[in-house]
Amino acid sequence: MSNPDIPSLRLLMGFEAAARLGSFSRAAEERYLSQSAISHQIQQLEEQIGQPLFSRVGRGVELTVAGEVLLRSVQLSLNTLRSGLGRVASYLDPGLVVLVCPAPLLQGWLQPRLDKLRHALPALCPLFSTDESARFVDELDVDINIVARPLQQRGLLEAPFLQDEWIVVAEPGLAAQLADRPMAEHARHAELICLEESITHDESAGLFLGPLAGFRKRLVYDDARLLLDGAKRGMGIACISRLLASESLARGELALLPDYPRLPGRQWWLSRVEGETRSPLVRQLFDWLRAEADEPGRDTQSSRTAPPDL
Template sequence: MRIPSLRLLSGFEAAARLGNFSRAADELHLSQSAVSHQILQLEEQVGMPLFRRTGRGVELTVAGEVLQRSVLRSLESLKSGLGRIETYLNPGIVTIVCPAPILHGWLQSRIEQLQLAIPSLCPVLSVDETARYIDEDDVDIMISNRPIQQAGLVEVPFLQDEWVVVANALSAKRLAGIPIEKHHRETTLVCLEESLTNDEIASIFRNQLNGFKKSALYDDQRLLLDAVIRGRGIACLPFLLASDEIKRGNLVILRDYPRVPSTTWWISRIADQPRADIVIETVDWLLAQSNLK
């Protein structure tokens, strides 16, 4: 069946809601005959009557009630979609795509400061790892572990990460007075599955962390961070993921363990004038926070 036009469905919705063709015509700024003609066209398309007359008004038939429910759902969906589009027309919207650990550990703690510096900014923060391109419609700024190598971009090194061994404040205090070779007797190790085969930190796991009992393995860095904060053991974590919790005093870097250089994170935006000056303001502010300055 051909889907009726929105014009016909709007006339039907108004008449069904108001129970009167004349009042529907007034609401839609049409004549009563125009609304009656719309309803007739709609009934011809669906192949059955949608209204029955009752005194000075109309009421829905069973077919009309079924159609009304469908039309109301469709109109609500349409209104919701238009509302979302209106939101994205906000000139202060800047979409930033960023890996979850960097957003969770480094960027999230700076959003309030960023918005104080740029009051009109409304960031859209995404961890969508399927995003591969920056454009003027969906993605304004991307933070990634390598240059995107898309034509027409400004791409610069932004943050330098490193692996650090951390414990929560209580565990760190307990371990502070104990020689490192005896730490494995006092606590356990929680770690990422990928850490077991990560060449960057293989030497730490072969040496300083070799004697520890592994109490849990995770496949998400944020879950590992939460486990260490809860005191489930010590862990080898990316510094940028743990940095906010270290600043808050919830985590402590254990000083007797090596710190190993890790990922260099890059920030990218369109090289030419982006869709709004606020994109450049945001990138400039983020770069001012860089630990590679």
């Protein structure tokens, strides 16, 4: 069976206006056409589809079953088209730089620094994407990529970026209660919330097999941002990425449990096209990110001390 020809956008937009407004005359006003022009467009569309799309009701019109089916498809297509045109317009901004960054790192480390970034690069218009399936830097869709391992793509400049670590935290009230008790008794007074992947991950498994082994697991998440929210709500102690939790720790929304080991976590890498970039702002943002990660006294400084033995 052959695919039917797609009616012209002019006919579909006239139909959508008439269907949405329930009137040919009001659709004509919206489209800056005469009522007879709208009526002619609808007639053409009905002839092309082979189905009546409207029935007369008093001085207005209402959709037939075929019209309702077509309207849903047309509105969905128009919304997609408008969204695409909006994205095209955004790409015309000369300050646009596309940065792909995992959501937890974007939320916990980069978001708190956006004011500082804006002052450092006022011409920059960053487009942040959390789509980790973007595995290439191609100067069209992705300018800079923050990844857990080097992409090893020809023609890329790749540099170590941030070293994360696993820490154990709690809401300050809960942390204060535990501070008055020996560590061996903590499991009797608190439950554990954690990220699903961290239970068996090589980096963090030592915590779950060691000092956290006696805790009842109250909640297990597959999204690190929900884990952060649960910890701040006092749902239990949490084994969490320090980079994700850094702003909450600085604000006093979370407290570090100092008796628990801090284990080295993921090493993040920064990637961009080698040599000249399509815009000087790409290189400037890349350099700013590296400098910010290496700034003395930043919240990762304490991670350079070796964690205590388990």
